[in-house]
Amino acid sequence: MANYLASIFGTEQDKVNCSFYYKIGACRHGDRCSRKHVKPSYSQTILLPNLYQNPQYDPKNKMNPSQLQNHFDAFYEDFWCEMCKYGEIEEVVVCENNNDHLIGNVYARFKYEDSAQKACDALNSRCGEGCVRGGFCNFIHRKEPSDELDRELDLSTKKWLRQRGRDERSVTRSPSPEPTRKRF
Known part of the structure; x- marks a missing residue:
């Protein structure tokens, strides 16, 4: 039985653990999900939810496709350079989805787990008491x-x-x- 449970862990057949959350760190059901959202203790990948504000989804957007690409490229380069402060980056993924649970999510995969942990610790400390909710926090994050x-x-x-x-x-x-x- 244990071998069977281990073989289906994190898959669609796992009725206890959420396969979406296991794979991408986000779930369309959020807190209402009937399955467990297991956060890994250690990982090479960090998730920064809702970080990229895609102007493509802004109704007031007047940018043409070239300007949109330049906007994204500037964000991507800035983010990559910022993450390199913590260790070697293997991959950065920015979600283009417009779903509530994926919009603006940015994933950074480091070569080593300790680099990802350094980045997590440093980024969490930027928001005061370890806040990771960013723009969705219920407390004021004052911009000066x-x-x-x-x-x-x-x-x-x-x-x-x-x-x-x-x-x-x-x-x-x-x-x-x-x-x-x-x-x-």
Whole structure:
């Protein structure tokens, strides 16, 4: 019996373990799947779900096929170079599917398992407390503007307020008495 169970593990005949999840690390049923989603302890491959935002599926997209390819090539090169920091890459696969469980998924297969583990650890630490949900996280992942833009906007706002006298604290005049505040 044990030999039989071992021979069907991760296949369509396995009624306990999800074959989709076993093969690709994603399942169209998600948490509602009736089968187990067994995450491997060690693997040469890491999955970064929903990482590639394909402009092809954006209804406002105005890119022609050449521009779409250039966009993808730039993403692919950037991702490859980033993963090379952790070890030798054997393959990168970016899903072009538009299914909820596959859209934007990126797989990186390293030559060695320890390289994949280094990449996983480093990438998880970028999101604070080990968050791997990215854009689908329920907590805020704040994106900061560049320091230059932040400074420029701050100075422009102060100048605009001073010119229009909208903010008493920004205008250099004699201080006016504090307004009384009503309680509701």
